[in-house]
Amino acid sequence: MSTDFQQARAALGARLRELRAEATGRDLALRLGWTQSKVSKLETGRQTATATDIKAWAEATGEPAAADELLARLQGLESHSRSWRRQLRAGHRPVQDALSAEYERSTDLRAWEGAMVVGLLQTPDYARAIFTRYAELHKSPRDIENAVRARMQRQDMLYEPGRTFHILMWEAALHAGVCPPSVLRAQLDRLIGVIGLDTVRLGIIPFGAAVAIPPANGFWLYDDRLAIVEDWHAELWLDDRDSLTVYRRVWDTLAHSAVYGSHANRLIGRARAHLDLA
Structure with a gap:
């Protein structure tokens, strides 16, 4: 995996963490019905979010307008690394x-x-x-x-x-x-x-x-x-x-x-x- 890709994924994670604001990772996980480890991995760039994850995150953090920005970041990231799973x-x-x-x-x-x-x-x-x-x-x-x-x-x-x-x-x-x-x-x-x-x-x-x-x-x-x-x-x-x-x-x-x-x-x-x- 390229360094550029890792950096872009980490930057996306940092933006997700910023949107979480005052909520704890545990609170956000409960709202989304996810495990706390998934929230942590997405925020630290150890896991790549899906488009569905992005939209759910924006809604759960009370920032639905941020979805387009996040999806644009994800699209730019995926233009370089396209997982076989997806x-x-x-x-x-x-x-x-x-x-x-x-x-x-x-x-x-x-x-x-x-x-x-x-x-x-x-x-x-x-x-x-x-x-x-x-x-x-x-x-x-x-x-x-x-x-x-x-x-x-x-x-x-x-x-x-x-x-x-x-x-x-x-x-x-x-x-x-x-x-x-x-x-x-x-x-x-x-x-x-x-x-x-x-x-x-x-x-x-x-x-x-x-x-x-x-x-x-x-x-x-x-x-x-x-x-x-x-x-x-x-x-x-x-x-x-x-x-x-x-x-x-x-x-x-x-x-x-x-x-x-x-x-x-x-x-x-x-x-x-x-x-x-x-």
Whole structure:
């Protein structure tokens, strides 16, 4: 979680505490029907308030007019950190639609993924396995088929002129058993076909390659305006210049360790041969 996000959440908590005025945390908790610990966590920035929490707080403190201000603060905070718990309340399809909008707005896209094949290059069966795993993790609604369809529709952009996709993956992504072996075989075949596309430059960092920085969590860069970084609990949507500069530097640094073309093809073939021997 970014320092900017923590500071913004702490500032929101301080404003909530200010509105509480003379009431004790215990009194406010009783009015709201909450635990006292929830009031404390919201005020100290250890928990992020929901829009419903914000409105209830404004009413309970006798400051209903403050709700709009608080909601604006919350919206600004969430523009940077979007928790999976909140994003997936309606399932995975809305998340995919939001990402598709960002792809549509972009012409030069860069991705890094160390743990699995990037979504834009996934087969339907591989995507289905990934969505199922994450639905289980986050206990989210199972709209798996709708999410798969949305992801496959987005892949049409790979064949549209005017966009370039620079994609980096660690060799580990070729071996990760996140799906049945038969599905992974088909996925690896798909990657071999992608190498010939003129809109895609696929680089793979081999096991044992010297890397200037440790490969870490996956992210996408959309032109020079947005970075979307994935973590277990949330996505970070970053549009400030300093953050974008760091993530572009990370991408460029990793790219120096990658192989392309026939060399990448051999790594994919090696992963497929390993599956055939298993």
